[in-house]
Amino acid sequence: MGRIQSSVGLVTGTDIVGTVDQLIAISAQPRDRLIASTELLANKQAAIAELTASVIGVQLAGNRLASSTLFKSKTSTSSNSDALSVKSGSAAQVGTHVVRTLQTASTHNTTSLQRFSATDTALGFTGQLSINHGESLIDDSVALSSLNNGRGVEAGVVRITDRSGKSAEIDFSGARDMDDVITLINDADINVRATTSGNSLKLIDNTGSTNSNLIVEQLGDAETAADLGIWGIDVASSTVTGLELDLPDGTESVRGAALSELGGGSGVGPLTNLDITLSDGSSASIDLSSATTTSEVIDAISESGLSLTVRLNDARNGFQIRDVSGGSGTFTIDAADDTASQLGLTASTTDDIVVGENLNRQNVTRDTLLEDLNGGLGVNIGSFTIKDSKGVLGAINLKTAGAKNVGELIDKINALSANVTASISENGDGISIVDNAGGSGKLTIANSGTSTTASDLNIAGTATNQTIGGQTKSAIVGTSADVIEVTADDTLESLVSKINADGRYGTASIQTNDDGSFSLRIRSQRGGEAGKLAINTTGFSLDLRTESRGADALIAVSTDGGTERYVSSSDGVFDLGTDGQESSLINGSTPLASLKGGKGISLGSFKITDSRGKTSAVNLRVEEITTVGQLTAAINDLGIGVTASINADGTGISVVDTAGGSETLTIEDVGLGRSAADLGIAGEATTQTIGGESVSALVGPADGDVTDSATGISLTLKELSTDPITITVKDDPTVVSNATKTFVDQYNKLIDKLDSLTYYNAEAQEVGLLFGSSEANRIRDSYSRxxxxxxxxxxxxxxxxxxxxxxxxxxxxxxDAEKFGDAMSEDSAAVEAFFTTSETGLSARLDSVADRIAGVSNSLLIGRTETLATQITQNNSRIEALNERLESERERLLKQFYSTEEAISKIQGNSSYLSQIERITIDS
Incomplete structure (x- = not known):
């Protein structure tokens, strides 16, 4: 039967819906009382939550006062913050540092002087472009700070008197390396030339006079002359050689590359005379027989008396001689033997510049660690296969072979069943593998699986005919250089793409010049000294010139009047430890390029798979990640079950699995990259204790030689200053005073909250939500006691x-801040103990009270919150049941009213029909 849709009875005129609503409202009174009670419970629950937050606020403020570090806070100032800014940590020592700013940091940047009218037109070049790391350069000059077993050279003033009797006082306080020492002496107003002989300074008097001895005197209390090996010189001779200097391990010469390191390690020499004829017809035969370094070769040529300039070429791996005589003849460089060819300088040209060949300084030896190859980028610790020309197969697995250096790897290869011979390449920058099998096939070397080891060693591929030891052999010759094959079809755009395809050492771009032309630009991947590049072209010339050479920032620091020491930084940020010495700790702003002892992190990609098998990846180059903070943020934004942060020691990053799955968190490098390996997080997670909890994680560090776990002062060099800058570090009691004031404020906020929740207004008969609450009273009493x-x-x-x-x-x-300050002044240790003593100090007691009141388990407010939550849940269930019952009752009443209306309607209809019946009359 359909329901009558009108809310008013059509027959009786009764307000059916209104009447039912009133009847239901009467029946709903128990439910409404329950709803009101539940709302009150919810309001009390919210009030308890507010109280909990206030208690935690007091707890956190108290916990901060528990840190002894807080009481050791320092404030630091710089006398010239525009040039050198300073930040200090709690472990910084109170004192004064006098800083001389010697050199700002720079990144190696090279641009082609040759310009092009378009970027998409074929260049017509055929040959190779090679980019190598700085270890192949020959422009070394030993840092003064590394001499004398690391004691360095004390800054001071030395007087040198030439044999005419003329003297000059030379201030060496600005000298950073041996080149600076040579320059300062040679620029002094005396006729004495400085050079080096072996590992000693050599002074040459050019006066031709005998009026005086050649004399060296130390002025003041410094020991500069003694540290340079020239103290006490007083001789009736035009030439004197100082004492041999103690060089740091791994350094072969005080200035320039040792000639024995050139030619791939086979050495250059013995040298005899170099014959040079300039375009004006002037000539000289220059005796190079006593030269032992590239710098000594340059010095000897410079002293020839010819109108020429000599220096290293722009790639810094060979020489360059320029004829400035202005003649119109031929500029020739030759020798009666192979001296000129060994130096890469044989020439006969009408040009005024001769650019020498790459002298191939050896940068790979048997002792070179595999992790130091490729300019410190290292190699993937994986496996590769070697198949000789007869098809005999051998395999090397670096994980199991135990080879740590190049020599051990060579020995492992030579012990394989494949008939090959491995050795250091003739260029001294990689491994050469020669096929001895004489088969009909080709020697091939391939990576195994996802490994990139052979590629990282630059030996993956198929053998070609190579000239080795003067003979043609089928071989694969590795190199540390990034070699780009250039074809005639290459455009500026495609050349840039080829360079960036590897991008191991540098990245390329197109520079738009002022005249609308275009040039090739190559920028190092790393800043500072470690980012130096050697760039050469073979078969064509781009006339590459260095706009800025990779250099570390350098400062000289003297603490509290102590001995001055030199500190370098690849990015201009100097982190000094508690004693002013350099610290290797990292933070969010630490550049990835400064990790691994300044060698930097490979800018590749790595894949992370959490314990539930969910995978994502980070690509440092594509995402332009350059700092530790950007890296951890990128990992945390992957959307998988991991959390990244700087590890507890501040030495690297940690990646913690938060997925809670049954598998193992793994991180692996992708492609040719080794970013994860460099960061020390490649592999499978292990159980670690982090923050007091046992977790599955992979933890760095990025640096294996970090020793300082304290934060000292951080200096940022912005520009050079002509005057020394004073850095002052003092105790800063305002930090702990402010922290104490914060605790007081948090406590007062708690009291205000208690007052607002427990008030009683007799006039208005109003009370707070927690009026009479035992919880509120206990909180007030606990803190008050x-x-x-x-x-x-x-x-x-x-x-x-x-x-x-x-x-x-x-x-x-x-x-009372003044009284607090007085207490700190009188006995800061007592104030520190009052707050920080474990278990019994004020902070520990505050923490204990807060745990009882609002701790995670079995605390007063958490227990009350759970009770209220249970009551609210129960009430909501009852309200839901009552609502269902009321809805049923409403349906029943409406049905009854509509049924009654229908019945009345029928009765009325029947009455109408009856009234229409006429009485029947029967005639008698």
Missing amino acids: LLSGTITQAGDLKSLGSVGIRFNSEGQLEF
């Missing part, structure tokens, strides 16, 4: 009043 009582077993101070904290008449705390 603690803060007004005696604090024992926490040093000499026993009460809050002794550190300037007291209760006012309204039950809130007041902080």
Whole structure:
């Protein structure tokens, strides 16, 4: 039967819906009382939550006062913050540092002087472009700070008197390396030339006079002359050689590359005479027989008396001689033997510049660690196969072979069943593998699986005919250089793409010049000294010139009047430890290029798979990630079950699995990259204890030689200053004073919250949500007893009043900053103990009270919150049941009313029909 849709009875005129609503409202009174009760419970629950937050606020403020670091806070100032800014950590020592700014950091940047009218037109070049790391350069000059077993050279003034009797006082305080020493002496107003002989300074008097001895005198108390090996010189001779200097391990010469390192390690020499004829017809035969370094070769040529300039070529791996005589003849460089060819300088040209060939300084030896190859980028610790020309197969697995250096790897290869011979390449920058089998096939070397080991060693591929030891052999010759094959079809755009395809050492771009032309630009991947590049072209010339050479920032620091020391940085940020010495700790702003002892992190990609098998990846180059903070943020944004952060020691990053799955968190490098390996996080996670919890994680560090775990001062060099800059570090009691004031404020906020929730207004008959609450009373009583009582077993101070904290008449705390400052001045250790003593100090007691009141388990407020939540859940269930019952009752009443209306309608219809029946009359 369909329901009558009108809310008013059509027959009786009764307001059916209104009547039912009133009847239901009467029946709903128990439910409405329950709803009101539930709303009150919810409001009390919210009030308890507010109280919990206020208690935690007090707890956190108290916990901060538990840190002894807080009481050791320092403030630091720079006398010239525009040039050198400073930040100090808690472990910085109070003192004064005098800093001389010697050199700002720079990144190696090279641009072609040759310009092009378009970027998409074929260049017509055929040959190779090679990019190598700085270890192949021959422009070394030993840092003074590394001499004398690391003691360095003390800054000071030395007087040198030539044999005419003329003297010059030379200040070496600005000298950083041996080249600076040579320049300062040679630029002095005396006729004495400085050079080096072996590992000693050599002074040559050019006066031709005998009026005086050649004399070296130390002025003041410094030991500069002694540290340079020229102290006490007083000779009746035009030439004198100082004492041999102690060089750091791995350094062969004080200035320039040793000639024995050139030619791939086979050496250059013995040299005899170099014959040079300039375009004006002037000539000289220059005796190079005593030269032992590239710098000594340059010095000897410079002293020839010819109108020429000599220096290293722009790639810094060979020489360059320029004829400035202005003649119109032929410029020739030759020798009666192979001296000129060994130096890469044989020439006969009408040009005025001769650019020498790459002298192939050896940068790979048997002792070179595999992790130091490729300019410190290292190689993948994986496996590769070697198949000789007869098809005999051998395999090397670096994980199991135990080879740590190049020599051990060579020995492992030579022990294989494949008939090959491995050795250091003739260029001294990689491994050469020669096929001895004489088969019909070709020697091939291939990576195994996802390994990139052979590619990283630059030996993956098929053998070609090579000239080795003067003979043609089928071989694969590895190199540390990034070699780009250039064809005639290459455009500027495609050349840039080829360079960037590897991008191991540098990245290329197109530079638009002022005249609308275009040039090739190559920029190092790393900043500072470690990012130096050697760039050469074979078969064509781009006339590449260095705009900025990779250089570390350098400062000289003297602490509290102590001995000055040199500190370098690849990016201009100097982190000094507690004693002013350099620290290797990292933070969010630490550049990835400064990790691994300044060698930097490979800018590749790596894949992370969490314990539930969910995988994602980070690509440092594509995502332009350059700092530790950007890297951890990128990992945390992957959307998989991992969390990345700087590890507890501040030495690297940690990646913690948070997925909670049954598999193992793994991180692996992708392609040719080794970013994860460089960061020390490649592999499978292990169980680690981090933050007191046992977790599955992979933890760095990025640096294996970090020793300083304290944060000292951080200096940022922005520009050079002509005057020394004073850095002052002082104790900063305002930090702990402000922290104490914060605790007082947090406590007062808690009291305000308690007052707002427990008030009673007799006039208005209003009460707070928690009026009469036992929880509120217990909170007030717990804190009152603690803060007004005696604090024992926490040093000499026993009460809050002794550190300037007291209760006012309204039950809130007041902080007397002056009294607190006096207490710190009188006995800062006692104030520190009052707050920080474990278990019995004020902070520990505050923490204990807060845990009882609002701790995670079995605490007062959490228990009350759970009880309220249970009551609210139960009430909501009852309300839902009552709503269902009321809805059923409403349906029943409506049905009854509509049924009644229908019945009445029928009765009325029947009455109408009856009234229409006429009486039948029967005639008699």
